[in-house]
Amino acid sequence: MSRRRKIYEGKAKILYEGPEPGTLIQYFKDDATAFNAEKRAVLDGKGVLNNRLSEYFMTRLAGIGIPTHFIKRLNMREQLVKQVEIIPLEVVVRNVAAGSIAKRFGITEGEALPRTLVEFYYKKDELGDPLVTEEHIAAFGWANPQEVEDMVGTALRVNDFLAGLFAGVGIRLVDFKIEFGRLYEGEMVRTVLADEISPDSCRLWDMETNEKLDKDRFRRDLGNVTEAYAEVATRLGIIKTSTDIAEVIDIRGERNGDK
Structure with missing residues (x-):
């Protein structure tokens, strides 16, 4: 990551120059913010899950003819996208x-x-x-x-x-x-x-309990934010078992997105 030129850093993602003209690498951070960044935290594994989930949604939407910037997922935390x-x-x-x-x-x-x-x-x-x-x-x-x-x-x-x-x-x-x-x-x-x-x-x-499975868990101090994101991914079939969840989140060894 140090070899790449940083183009932009936002609250939850970093954009780096891509391998080819007209492309960027989008890196998903574990940072969580709310209320215009007045509230901040680092939630281990959130970026990994969001990378997988966003890949899934963008791919499915492209499949019904909706144009997106997404090209492919590169690793646990990064995507290759078109520069727009x-x-x-x-x-x-x-x-x-x-x-x-x-x-x-x-x-x-x-x-x-x-x-x-x-x-x-x-x-x-x-x-x-x-x-x-x-x-x-x-x-x-x-x-x-x-x-x-x-x-x-x-x-x-x-x-x-x-x-x-x-x-x-x-x-x-x-x-x-x-x-x-x-x-x-x-x-x-x-x-x-x-x-x-x-x-x-x-x-x-x-649908049955109205339990929140999104960023409102962070905004409202409900806890278990990453677990809720993992629940969404599990229901959609993106990850399937507790072992898969541990590998996807990979808190111990995959903080830098280099795999």
């Missing part, structure tokens, strides 16, 4: 009231929304990633109308697919956040799914 220009917006899809929307509108957490909602947030940590409208997006030139249409359409397709996938293993997809990038291919520019999809970016509740 990140659109400075977080796209949040909500099926059930939870988190900020429950507070904003005084809705009981867990109440199904009248319909699926798609929201945009401006990616700016120092401003708290404020909620924005399509009018703001157009006025400030963060994305053009076609890109907005592509993002909304793709977000709804992702929601339909993931909601069904999770329901099949007894998990309710409450909401999730995704990001998009511009992929330049000669004179063509495509809007593709980027970043990651994992329990860091989704709210996932057990």
Whole structure:
């Protein structure tokens, strides 16, 4: 890792230059943050699990024709991805009231929304990633109308697919956040799914008990965060036994992603 040039470091991932032009290596850290990084911790194995989970989701979504930046998983903590220009917006899809929307509108957490909602947030940590409208997006030139249409359409397709996938293993997809990038291919520019999809970016509740299987376990001091992520991976068949879980998390020897 020291031989590679670091391109960008975020709260949960690091991007390094890739082996070929137009590629990057995306490294998943064990760092956990919440409330605009006011709360921080290191959770052994979280990055390993998120790497595996995001690989799984990106691969399945590509299989139904959704373009993504993902190329392949390289090892326990790293992926090879296409280099894209990140659109400075977080796209949040909500099926059930939870988190900020429950507070904003005084809705009981867990109440199904009248319909699926798609929201945009401006990616700016120092401003708290404020909620924005399509009018703001157009006025400030963060994305053009076609890109907005592509993002909304793709977000709804992702929601339909993931909601069904999770329901099949007894998990309710409450909401999730995704990001998009511009992929330049000669004179063509495509809007593709980027970043990651994992329990860091989704709210996932057990359908029978409403037990939280996502980052809210960290936000709300519920404990067993990595174990909850492993439960999601186990239900989806990504890891199958307690031995597999130990190998995937590999707390003792695989902190640097070199295997």
